Amino acid sequence: MTTRAMMTRAMTGPRLVIVPLLATIGLAGCERKHAPPHMPPPQVGIVTMHTQSVSIDTDLPGRTDAYEQAEVRPQVSGVIVERTFEQGADLKAGQLLYKINPAPYQAAYDQAKGQLANAIAAEVRARGQLERYKPLAAAHAVSRQDYDNALAAEDEARAQIVAQKGALDAAAVNLGYTNVRTPIAGRIGRALLTPGALVTANQTTQIAVVTRLDPIYVDVNLPAVDMLRFRAELAKGQIQRTASGDPEVALRLEDGTPYPHQGRLELSEVIVDEATGTLVMRAVFPNPDHLLLPGLFVHARVTEGSDPNTILVPQVAVQRDPKGDAVVMVVNADNTVQQRTIEIGRAINADWVATSGLNTGDRVIVSGLQKVMPGQKVQPVAADASKAG
Incomplete structure (x- = not known):
């Protein structure tokens, strides 16, 4: 064998060994690329x-409303001469608020009193004449016509007394109306008039507003479907009741503060609002500290028991x-x-x-x-x- 043939054979041998090794490495790389690793199930x-x-409770939005409120208006016309209350004060029923100039009404009262006295005197005269005519008419000493006239005069005098007593009472009432008083006990608001102001009888504008704050109403809007459930639960005895037997209501103020006193449901409207599908239920709450004022937005909670x-x-x-x-x-x-x-x-x-x-x-x-x-x-x-x- 020549030297050239020996060199050719030496180079060919290693090439035959390297090719299979490269093919094996290429296949392994393909397998790693197309077979992704197994992912575990996601954790949840x-x-x-x-x-x-x-505990089953129902929260209902609502607003507070005055238990009693009086819009005071004058019953007679005149000029206010005095204001006798402090703004924002707590008043008793019948306490004086304003004084209207009483002079013309005092004069009318005195005049009616004098007219009553005249009517009484006229009745005395008519009765005396009738008593004199009565035996004379029995003896036919006076005509029947004269006796009848005396009898009618005495009846007319008695009727005049009744009329004058009515006029005197009316004058006394008007004179009393010059002292404007509060019809209820409660807290009065700001003064709407000052002395010197002219007022008229039965005017539409009030001259004072007095509000009773203790107790106070809370009106809540209840969906009609909840009202049916409430009635069923009341019949079953599930809803908590007060000592008087009325359903118990708790209250939460607009800022989330719980109200310290428990209330009770007092009544519900008999008509459902067609626009909203709700009806108004009214609860009454004690308000000794006057914390609740009319018009406040609150949340009422009715406890329906527990499931x-x-x-x-x-x-x-x-x-x-x-x-x-x-x-x-x-x-x-x-x-x-x-x-x-x-x-x-x-x-x-x-x-x-x-x-x-x-x-x-x-x-x-x-x-x-x-x-x-x-x-x-x-x-x-x-x-x-x-x-x-």
């Missing part, structure tokens, strides 16, 4: 459903499907996600009352909902329902 937070005893078999589902777990139905994602026993339609009732804090669709032991997903879909395997982890949001 779940809350296990269970029944619990829940020992209530299932609460966190609100963050509830979604809506295209039909608008409430749905939740439930983890089955094999850790598969299932979408379930439920029915929800009222909201209690951060939960919904599940009226149907959920049972004790169901595991509802409250966190990681964006990572799952029905039929998918998941890794459930117990979550704190209060922090699920």
